[in-house]
Amino acid sequence: MLEALHSFEGTGVLDTLAVVVRYFGGVLLGAGGLTRAYRAAVAETLVTAPLVRRAERELLGAELDYPAAHALDAEATRRGWSVEHEYGAAVDVVLGVPGAEVDEAMARIASLTAGAATPVRLGTRLVDLSI
Structure with a gap:
């Protein structure tokens, strides 16, 4: 083996x-x-076996309402960002973005929520990306 x-x-x-x-x-x-x-x-x-690609990503966390979380999901899919959710009264979202796109992702979160959500940097982590 x-x-x-x-x-x-x-x-x-x-x-x-x-x-x-x-x-x-x-x-x-x-x-x-x-x-x-x-x-x-x-x-x-x-x-x-299906393969996945791993890459180091900057993690951004934010608490969003459901419509903003849905819009951010679409944006993350379009840009190839990883996204994790925890659903409750609001949606806690953790985005995994390339280091060069952190400022852009933070601005996008602010734009989607009209400044109501403040993204927080959570460090870095290896994430699995689809090939």
């Missing part, structure tokens, strides 16, 4: 974990057959 994972090192695939569960079906594979079966299972999965 580890050999199959290592064979993908040159492709830029990182942070992978392989777990194989085998239910005995009455066929004795032997040590060599079991090794080949596990390696093949991992290799096949790596070829077909």
Whole structure:
């Protein structure tokens, strides 16, 4: 299994974990057959698994009303920003934006809320982005 994972090192695939569960079906594979079966299972999965790209993002937090949160979601999707929500009486939003776009994102939040929401910088984090 580890050999199959290592064979993908040159492709830029990182942070992978392989777990194989085998239910005995009455066929004795032997040590060599079991090794080949596990390696093949991992290799096949790596070829077909969906990939995500990770990038460091500046995190901005804000409390928005529902219409502003919806508008910000559309803006985040259009610009490729990550967005997380916590719903309650208002929507707590955490945006993940590239460092060069922080000022623009803060201005956009202010614009969408007519200055009612004040975004707060929350630091940086690696976020998963769709490929």
